[in-house]
Amino acid sequence: MANVIVIGAQWGDEGKGKITDLLSRSADVVVRYQGGVNAGHTIVVNGQTFKLHLIPSGILYPNTECMIGCGTVIDPQVLIKELDQLEALGISTRNLLISETAHVTMPYHRLIDQASEERRGSYKIGTTGRGIGPTYADKSERTGIRVLDLMNPEGLREQLEWTINYKNVILEKLYNLPLLDPKQVIDEYLGYAERLRPYVVDTSLKIYDAIQRRRNILFEGAQGTLLDLDHGTYPYVTSSNPVAGGACVGTGLGPTMIDRVIGIAKAYTTRVGEGPFPTEIGGEMGEVLCTRGAEFGTTTGRRRRCGWFDAVIGRYAVRINGMDCLAITKLDVLDELEQIQVCVAYEIDGERSEHFPSNARKFAQCRPIYKTMPGWKTSTSDCRTLEELPKQALDYLKFLAELTEVPIAIVSLGASRDQTIIVEDPIHGPKRGLLYQDGTPASLLSA
Numbered sequence: 001m002a003n004v005i006v007i008g009a010q011w012g013d014e015g016k017g018k019i020t021d022l023l024s025r026s027a028d029v030v031v032r033y034q035g036g037v038n039a040g041h042t043i044v045v046n047g048q049t050f051k052l053h054l055i056p057s058g059i060l061y062p063n064t065e066c067m068i069g070c071g072t073v074i075d076p077q078v079l080i081k082e083l084d085q086l087e088a089l090g091i092s093t094r095n096l097l098i099s100e101t102a103h104v105t106m107p108y109h110r111l112i113d114q115a116s117e118e119r120r121g122s123y124k125i126g127t128t129g130r131g132i133g134p135t136y137a138d139k140s141e142r143t144g145i146r147v148l149d150l151m152n153p154e155g156l157r158e159q160l161e162w163t164i165n166y167k168n169v170i171l172e173k174l175y176n177l178p179l180l181d182p183k184q185v186i187d188e189y190l191g192y193a194e195r196l197r198p199y200v201v202d203t204s205l206k207i208y209d210a211i212q213r214r215r216n217i218l219f220e221g222a223q224g225t226l227l228d229l230d231h232g233t234y235p236y237v238t239s240s241n242p243v244a245g246g247a248c249v250g251t252g253l254g255p256t257m258i259d260r261v262i263g264i265a266k267a268y269t270t271r272v273g274e275g276p277f278p279t280e281i282g283g284e285m286g287e288v289l290c291t292r293g294a295e296f297g298t299t300t301g302r303r304r305r306c307g308w309f310d311a312v313i314g315r316y317a318v319r320i321n322g323m324d325c326l327a328i329t330k331l332d333v334l335d336e337l338e339q340i341q342v343c344v345a346y347e348i349d350g351e352r353s354e355h356f357p358s359n360a361r362k363f364a365q366c367r368p369i370y371k372t373m374p375g376w377k378t379s380t381s382d383c384r385t386l387e388e389l390p391k392q393a394l395d396y397l398k399f400l401a402e403l404t405e406v407p408i409a410i411v412s413l414g415a416s417r418d419q420t421i422i423v424e425d426p427i428h429g430p431k432r433g434l435l436y437q438d439g440t441p442a443s444l445l446s447a
């Protein structure tokens with residue numbers, strides 16, 4: 001039995017979809033714990049490609065239960081579209097459960113997100129425009145609409161009447177936008193409520209029950225460590241907590257019930273939206289990574305910014321999430337390069353630093369210190385064992401493991417399931433846990 005968190009070690013889009021899909025095969029339950037329809041993964045079913053934003057891809061396995069936890073924000077319009085798409089393909093959604101205490105993204109959230117980005121001008125964050133920040137802001141401000149509110153028509157009418165009139169003032173006076181019609185919105189959302197009602201439960205209780213029955217649970221993080229509201233590159237972050245700790249808060253589960261944390265990192269780095277990115281590369285090389293890696297967002301189609309692997313960020317992600325191991329994805333994207341750079345440390349104010357600075361202004365001034373590695377100039381996409389990899393590729397992976405101070409358990413060399421090297425079982429292999437400064441493992445956590 002193992003309860004595992006899978007989390008992005010960079011700025012999101014690390015290829016979590018494929019790794020989660022691989023691990024979902026041995027999971028009985030897959031749970032989303034934060035974020036909303038800003039996330040997205042592409043799945044292919046019977047030769048048909050479509051995009052899921054909220055429903056975990058575990059839904060493709062007939063016996064896997066999928067849950068959308070209380071820390072997520074739910075856009076009912078998008079969720080219902082996903083349900084319809086899946087059902088049209090003959091994929092049952094009866095194993096989906098939605099937390100009754102998750103917050104709901106409303107039309108005014110989307111409008112405010114887009115309008116406020118426009119108003120920020122050069123200070124914009126580069127959000128996905130899906131209303132994520134304003135939904136979480138209402139949650140903190142305690143004016144949010146929760147799924148359980150949707151399920152109560154009389155209460156909802158009253159609550160939304162007040163809220164929409166309040167938001168209309170903001171839409172009109174601050175953003176010069178047309179007013180929303182409360183009646184129209186209320187009727188629309190009452191319709192959504194009836195469609196979603198069969199899925200709505202207390203997911204925290206369901207998860208606890210699954211743990212007591214020794215089920216294997218996979219907690220699927222959306223976005224990535226550096227987009228975390230508290231631990232990422234604030235303010236250029238999302239409004240939730242993708243880090244491993246967020247899985248407990250976002251599902252209603254105690255930390256003692258988590259067995260493993262698996263990090264996912266690309267063999268290089270990408271970022272969408274604004275904000276500092278020390279190892280970003282422009283020009284021809286940036287173009288090569290973007291094209292070979294098909295670096296365009298699933299949700300917005302935006303071109304991702306590309307850069308070299310940043311081991312300072314990697315080490316930081318290992319620390320912040322307590323990662324046991326890493327999965328390195330898209331190694332094959334580097335196949336044709338003559339040389340590959342790896343950022344081993346930063347230069348900040350003329351001094352070398354191995355650590356990610358928590359001060360955003362300092363981070364913006366960091367200059368990467370690179371070590372240049374030789375490329376392997378041959379295709380790796382058919383390799384299925386470490387032994388089959390070219391020596392330079394293996395040396396590159398060993399170097400990343402050494403720098404991030406964590407073992408690499410999985411290497412991904414392409415989009416398909418079989419283009420994968422399983423170095424060690426990420427769930428049942430040796431547990432890393434905490435190392436004391438003298439290098440000995442903390443006894444409680446050692447394997």
Ligand code: IMP
Nearest residue numbers: 012038039126127128132237238272273
């Ligand atoms: P928001 O989550 O839409 O508010 O966007 C905030 C920041 O997070 C922006 O820089 C987005 O580009 C980024 N972001 C949000 N979701 C994702 C994702 O799934 N992958 C990568 N970046 C994301």
